[in-house]
Amino acid sequence: MSTTMxxxxxxxxxxxxxxxxxxxxPARGPAEPDRDPTGPxxxxxxxxxxxxxxxxxxxxxxxxxxxxxxxxxxxxRDVDQEKLVALLHDMTVIRALDDEAVALQRQGELGxxxxxxxxxxxxxxxxxxxxxxxFFFTSYRENGIAWCRGVEPAEMLSVWRGTTLSGWDPFAxxxxxxxxxIGAQTHxxxxxxxxxxxxxxxxxSVACFGDGAMSQGDVNEAMVFAxxxxxxxxxxxxxxxxxxxxxxxxxxxxxxxxxxxxxGIPSLRVDGNDVLAVHAATRLAAERIRSGAGPxxxxxxxxxxxxxxxxxxxxxxxDEDELAAWRRRDPLLRLERHLxxxxxxxxxxxxxxxxxxxxAADALHAAVPQIPTPSPESLFDHVLPTETAQLARQREQxxxxxxxxxxxxxxx
Numbered sequence: 001m002s003t004t005m006x007x008x009x010x011x012x013x014x015x016x017x018x019x020x021x022x023x024x025x026p027a028r029g030p031a032e033p034d035r036d037p038t039g040p041x042x043x044x045x046x047x048x049x050x051x052x053x054x055x056x057x058x059x060x061x062x063x064x065x066x067x068x069x070x071x072x073x074x075x076x077r078d079v080d081q082e083k084l085v086a087l088l089h090d091m092t093v094i095r096a097l098d099d100e101a102v103a104l105q106r107q108g109e110l111g112x113x114x115x116x117x118x119x120x121x122x123x124x125x126x127x128x129x130x131x132x133x134x135f136f137f138t139s140y141r142e143n144g145i146a147w148c149r150g151v152e153p154a155e156m157l158s159v160w161r162g163t164t165l166s167g168w169d170p171f172a173x174x175x176x177x178x179x180x181x182i183g184a185q186t187h188x189x190x191x192x193x194x195x196x197x198x199x200x201x202x203x204x205s206v207a208c209f210g211d212g213a214m215s216q217g218d219v220n221e222a223m224v225f226a227x228x229x230x231x232x233x234x235x236x237x238x239x240x241x242x243x244x245x246x247x248x249x250x251x252x253x254x255x256x257x258x259x260x261x262x263x264g265i266p267s268l269r270v271d272g273n274d275v276l277a278v279h280a281a282t283r284l285a286a287e288r289i290r291s292g293a294g295p296x297x298x299x300x301x302x303x304x305x306x307x308x309x310x311x312x313x314x315x316x317x318x319d320e321d322e323l324a325a326w327r328r329r330d331p332l333l334r335l336e337r338h339l340x341x342x343x344x345x346x347x348x349x350x351x352x353x354x355x356x357x358x359x360a361a362d363a364l365h366a367a368v369p370q371i372p373t374p375s376p377e378s379l380f381d382h383v384l385p386t387e388t389a390q391l392a393r394q395r396e397q398x399x400x401x402x403x404x405x406x407x408x409x410x411x412x
Contacts, residue, residue, distance in 0.1 A: 007392045012216070054255060055280065057302045058271040062329055063339025070152050072280035075287075079276070080340055087128065087275050088335050089353050091120035094144040095332065096357030100364045101157070103144075110160045114141045118305035121331030122238050124148065125278025130206065130286060135196075136175040137189035138208040141238075145208065149173045153360075153367035163371050183209055183216035186235065190222045193233040204289050205231045212243025214249050214387060223263040223295070230294035234285050235260070237297065238272060240304035245317040257299040265295050268387070272302030273331040284365075303329070376402065 059067055098116050102328035105113040116123065127136075136145055146156055156167040159178065166177045179185035189207035195201050212236065212318030213219050219314055226233050226316075241248050252259070268285065270277040278300055285296045303326040307314045339347045380387070380395045387395075 002161065004349045019171055054269075056269045056271045056299075057277050059275050059276040059280065060271075060274045060334050060338050062334060064123055064334055064339075064341050066276075066338060066341075067139045070279075072277060075283040076276060076297070077199040079279070081126060081339070081344055084335065084339055085341075085349055085408060087124055088332065088349060089356055090124045090128065090144075090341065091275065091332050091335070092353035092357045093360045094120055094124065094147050096354075096361040097147065097153075097156075098143065100361035101160070102306070104157070104365065104368060105160070109311075110157065111162050111372060112141075112309055112311060112383045113160055114309045115304070115306035116141050118143060118326065118331070119238055119240055121275035121335075122300040122302045124277055125275040126206070126208075126236055126282050129279045129282035130204075132174055133203045134174065134286070135189075135192055135203065135205045136208065137185040137192065138176065138178060139210060139213070140178040140180050141210065142208050143176070146173075146175060147360075150176045151175070153355040153364040154371050158369060158371050159365065159366070163373055170237065183213035183218040183222075185209065186213070186219045186222035189233050190226050190231050193226070194229060197232055202232075202290055204286060205232055205270060206234045206236055208236045208238065210243065211237060211239040211241065211248045211251065211256060212239070212246070214256050216242070220263075221266055223260055223297075226295040227264040230292070232289045232292075233295045234280075234282075234317075235265070235295060235297040235377075237299045237301055239301050240272075240306065241302075242314075242318070243306060244308045244312065247317075255299065257297060260297040264400055265297050267297040267299065269299045269301065272300030273334065274333055275331055302331075 032176065057069060057072060059069055059072060060332045061067060068165075075317055095117060101110065101328065102115055104110050119141070121141055127145045127148035132149070136142070136149065138145055143156060147408070151168055151173055157167075158164045159167045166179060168175075170176045176188060179188070186207040186209060189205040191207035196205065207222065219235075223235065225231065226235070239248060239254055243251065249257070255269055257269040260267050266288075268281050270281045272278060281298055285298050291294055305326065336346055336350065339349060376398060377395065379398075383391060
């Protein structure tokens with residue numbers, strides 16, 4: 001099986017333009033015959049798709065064995081044992097944060113929580129591969145990316161506690177706050193990337209979404225714009241196999257990474273439980289996008305071990321055998337086994353990672369009572385840059401309502 005992403009994808013970004021020649025196609029001579037005037041536009045795209053991969057690229061086997069890959073290996077030359085340990089720490093910490101948040105919801109401290117267990121490698125591999133200047137637009141499950149962007153525990157919990165409409169300053173974190181409307185963030189990412197390009201900056205935007213979002217019109221519309229305007233955006237799909245209770249096989253009869261080809265967007269498909277494969281593929285994609293080649297679609301094939309959200313019961317739509325099979329592919333265990341094969345002191349590393357995870361979970365737990373409850377009037381503070389007469393009238397109406405509900409003072 002070929003691991004070619006698309007013609008031009010393996011070229012250096014130093015080349016002026018990506019290759020327009022399919023690897024298997026003969027070179028065109030100067031006396032090329034005239035094109036059919038009724039056919040496609042004679043202006044060729046800057047790439048020729050070789051087709052997305054049916055089998056995801058993988059660097060770490062389930063037993064931790066490192067596999068060579070000519071396409072991905074060049075993007076991991078600086079990933080030594082120290083960096084592998086850092087990736088393990090990150091994945092352990094976000095799992096601990098996730099488990100603690102689930103517990104807080106069960107205790108009534110949060111209204112809802114979307115667990116990410118099982119998807120740690122996809123999120124950490126992506127986030128740690130990109131510079132802090134690249135901008136993330138995510139769904140509600142990418143709390144691992146938020147952790148990597150320095151989001152504080154209280155900022156992470158406030159939306160789910162129902163005390164704010166926005167958990168943090170997006171420009172301070174280079175990450176928009178979670179988008180609950182499925183797929184809407186892809187439009188935001190493409191718009192931001194178009195603005196970045198217009199300013200002559202080399203940053204890219206990253207749209208993170210799940211497999212279910214691939215059936216949303218917003219995502220397809222965003223890919224149309226991205227392809228047409230050669231927008232510097234990475235579409236990152238975490239295929240965790242279920243859109244709430246609907247298996248991905250009901251949505252698509254082909255791998256999701258095949259779909260962007262119809263828009264003229266090249267794709268890569270990687271094992272989303274392999275943090276090295278995701279890390280390398282992200283770097284490859286970012287290099288290509290920054291070279292001016294336009295958008296790229298990266299599908300990380302992973303699995304949601306827990307429920308869709310804490311209001312979901314996954315036992316109603318999947319069986320224990322399927323769950324057991326994916327537990328054997330646990331991303332943390334896979335990296336631990338790889339480190340063990342490298343001769344690293346795994347027990348010590350595991351203990352240190354657990355200590356860091358517990359520290360982060362304790363901070364998350366302690367942050368809950370510190371989250372302030374806003375006054376009802378603050379609902380109007382950030383609706384518009386300048387308050388309109390209508391907004392002022394609504395503020396006055398709320399104040400009048402509150403005054404009417406206040407207990408009357410007793411007569412002396």
